[in-house]
Amino acid sequence: MTPKVARFLADTQPATPCLVLDVDRVAENFRxxxxxxxxxxxxxxxxxxPAAPVLERLVGLGSHFDAASFQEVSMCLDAGAEPEAISYGNTIKRERDIAAAYARGVRMFAFDSEMELEKLARSAPGSRVYxxxxxxxxxxxxxxxxxxxxxxxxxxxxxxxxxELGLDPFGLSFHVGSQQTRTAAYEAAIAKVAMLFTDLVDAGVKVRMVNLGGGYPVRYKSEVPEIVEIGAAIMGAMVEHFGNSLPEIVIEPGRFLVADAGxxxxxxxxxxxxxANDPVRWVxxxxxxxxxxxETEGEAIKYAFRTPHDGTAxxxxxxxxxxxxxxxTLYEKSNYRLPTALTAGDRVELLATGAYVTSYASQKFNGFSPLEEHYI
Amino acid sequence: MTPKVARFLADTQPATPCLVLDVDRVAENFRxxxxxxxxxxxxxxxxxxPAAPVLERLVGLGSHFDAASFQEVSMCLDAGAEPEAISYGNTIKRERDIAAAYARGVRMFAFDSEMELEKLARSAPGSRVYxxxxxxxxxxxxxxxxxxxxxxxxxxxxxxxxxELGLDPFGLSFHVGSQQTRTAAYEAAIAKVAMLFTDLVDAGVKVRMVNLGGGYPVRYKSEVPEIVEIGAAIMGAMVEHFGNSLPEIVIEPGRFLVADAGxxxxxxxxxxxxxANDPVRWVxxxxxxxxxxxETEGEAIKYAFRTPHDGTAxxxxxxxxxxxxxxxTLYEKSNYRLPTALTAGDRVELLATGAYVTSYASQKFNGFSPLEEHYI
Known part of the structure; x- marks a missing residue:
């Protein structure tokens, strides 16, 4: 939790549940x-x-944007992004959404199938595709x-x-999975994509970009490798497989930029x-x-907790x-422990929850409104 | 799909994705x-x-309501329900929500723990609790x-x-799980609750209600037992265990009343x-x-599909x-088959989706708005 977030919580006592996110930390993570x-x-x-204050800060830092839908394309443009800075990175797009993005100036699109390629050729002619x-x-x-x-x-x-369809066969992409903690996953993927890249060049295709996707991990309950270590492994693998004629490199971080800001x-x-004699309490x-x-589904992402009673039994x-x-149910098998003094009405904090939280919230399940959001 | 829903879809061609729900079918299911x-x-x-047209129709039929939150209590009252017809059935309630429901006249509450009982004693004194x-x-x-x-x-x-806390120890409840397909689950639960009921009567507690919960199944992709068969099994077990001094009986159907209406x-x-040679298509x-x-999590609920190409290869x-x-991903392991003619732009229907769909929808994940809702 950044000092700014801690101060906001202490001063404001916002209604719960809520997310408080420090956009300065997003900028730090970007750098x-x-x-x-x-x-x-x-x-x-x-x-x-997708909060506007996050997008606006990133526009100011010169970031590009990976949009999952036409709505996300619009959010980026509304935040001041140039259309050339936007990639429509979902491989599953309605054709009218492709056309709408193209009309707004977007010229970079992902695909992984023939049907999608045909939609792109019809509705985004000449665009860069990967x-x-x-x-x-x-x-x-x-x-x-x-x-x-x-x-x-x-x-x-x-x-x-x-x-052949008049599109620009710009590049190749992959994704090693989100919250990826092993550099070997990047190394193996780069080796695979490099072989295909070389094959394509040999076949006369003017491919010139490799998109390494996202997945850069964030510290939740357990330690993860440092980003410099991951960066070094990635660049080592790129140089090993591409030598001194490196392609353009694109990365698509999400979690890494925003999670620990919130x-x-x-x-x-x-x-x-x-x-009465059950050793396990339900909180x-x-x-x-x-x-x-x-993201607690299957107890996959294990958030760290802070409570007013930390340090006690x-x-x-x-x-x-x-x-x-x-x-x-969030955690039943992950051996969480919380203070025995914890009681109804206590406020607790879930750390590093700036990513993949607000937008997932159901609109009204059981009548509960989505959590409030505060960007500071 | 009811004829009214089919007609609405044909005449209106609504934007997708959407839910179309026939409230007359809800009334039929109630009966x-x-x-x-x-x-x-x-x-x-x-x-x-929780859609207002559903609640209003059920109010007209004399239904009572099981609310999961104060917001749901409010929705019922707004739909015309009397406070006496509302049970605040979530065992996990903020104390200020208990107080708010009590202030609006609600006098029936669920609990399963000492802390919740203490909240109820303070903020809903004298209420019926189960x-x-x-x-x-x-x-x-x-x-x-x-x-x-x-x-x-x-x-x-x-x-x-x-x-002892001044509450009315009104009853006992259980829940055999949603979309419960075996009558034996009700029979076993009734046996268990009846033993406790008798113990409580012997101890001088004026318990007089048994809440059988919900779980009454709906036909999705596979057949389920008929409701008359389930009803007969339940009443058989009640008579077997309570004889001719039956307690008040409460049931809390959700899915059963609305699923096949939508x-x-x-x-x-x-x-x-x-x-290229993969036999499985991704749709x-x-x-x-x-x-x-x-509810497709873990492929638990298996919806039936209709497509414009049904009957072809x-x-x-x-x-x-x-x-x-x-x-x-909805279904990867459940052996779904769809027509080979199916293509982008085709409209498909997911049957019996009137329950547990609209309220679960995320507010904006990936920028997508929640599905539209049409009540006819």
Missing amino acids: RLRDALPLARIYYAVKAN CRILVGNDGAEWPLSRKFGCEVEMAKDLMVKAG VVQAEVVLVSRKA YLDIGRFGGLA DGPVTIAGPTCDSTD | RLRDALPLARIYYAVKAN CRILVGNDGAEWPLSRKFGCEVEMAKDLMVKAG VVQAEVVLVSRKA YLDIGRFGGLA DGPVTIAGPTCDSTD
Whole structure:
């Protein structure tokens, strides 16, 4: 929690649940990442936190933007981004949304299939397109399965076809999974993409960009590698596989830029036991999986907690949200411990919750409004 | 899909994704349930679909209401419900929300812990309270884990304490899990609650109500038992365990009343393969897990699909949502098949989606607005 956030919480006592996010920390994170990967162009993954104050600060820093939808394209433009600074990075786009983005000046689009390529050729003619390939996600705390990307052989055919359709076969992309904690995942993916890149060059395709995606990890409950270490591993792999003719490099950080800038403050609604002699207490908060903490699904992202009783005796807890849905349980198997003094009405903070929280919040599940947002 | 919904879709061609819900079907379902369990008082679980037209129709039919939050209490009152017809059924309530509901006239509250009982004694003095006990959820497609309820021994102590605190120890409740397909789950739970009920009567506690919860199943992709069969099993178990001195019976249907009244219409955004020879196509819709289809988590609720190409050749598919989140995949392991002719721009319908869809929808994940709702 940054001093500015701590001060805001102490002075304002905002209604809970809420997110308080320090936009200066976003700027710091942007500079740290730029320093760790100076050759890479940063496209902020808007979906991580699309709030206008975040986008505006990043526009001021010269960031580019990775938009998941036409609505996100619009948000970036509204925040002052130039259309040339926006990549429409979702491989799944309605054709009328492609056309709308193109009409607003966007000229860079992702794809991973023939049907998408045909939509792009019709509705965004001449645009730069990049093909996403499937790579391993081992080591990611929020892995990405096979939903996005295609196999290398198909990517090769599609990149050739992109040129035939009048599009600019600009580059290749991959994603090693979000909250990726192993540098080896990047190294393996870069080796894979480099082979395809060389094949394409040999086939006469004017490919010239590699998009390394996002996934750069953030400290939640456990330590993660430093970004300089990840940057060094990435650049080592790029030089190993591309030599001194490096392609343009794009990265799409989301979590890394905004997560540790934000803190969710919540209220303890109830502390109980299921039986008199049960060693585990249940701690129910006024925010849960459907109030924004969607990344606790499967206990994947393990947030760190602060309470007014830290430093006093603690004990094992299950932590759950306030709704009448039992899947709205945050942590049951992750060995969380909280102070035994914790009681209803206490305010607690969930650290590093600036990413993938506000936009996930359900509009009204169980009648609860989405959490309030404060950008300072 | 009811004829009225089919006609609305054909005539209106609404923007997708959207829910179209026939409130006449809700009324029919209410009557069917009342006929199957004539001795039970129906408390509609508002969280299943809190839309005003649904609540208003149910008020007109004499329904009672199970509210999960003070906001849901307000929605019921706004729809014309009497405060006496409302149960605040969440065992996890902020004390100021208890006080607010009490101020509006609500006098029936759930609890499962000592701390909650103390809040109720302070902020809803003299109210009818009922204790939720833990029971098995085997056979439920959306089981409820241990989040709600307490063990029987603790429930006994708490019911005695409720009286000591000046509350009215009105009843006992349980929940066999949502979309419960086995009548044996009700029978086992009733046996358990009846033993506790008798113990409490013997201890001088004036308990007089049993709340059987919800869970009454709906036909999605597979057949489920008929409600008359479930009703008969429940009443058989009640008579077996309570003889001819039956307690007041409360039921809390949500899904059963609204699910098959509603249809979600969606648009196919993309159909693709991960490799040229991959037998499985990926079908991406403009609605997914974060657009309202939250109950597809773990492929728990399996919706049935209608497409414009039904009856033509089909093949295996993975079905996913439109967001840049790979957990936003609906069905990968459930052996869904869809027509090979299916293509981008086609409209498809997801049947029996009137429950647990609209309120789950994220407010803006990936920039997508929540689905539109049409009540006809």
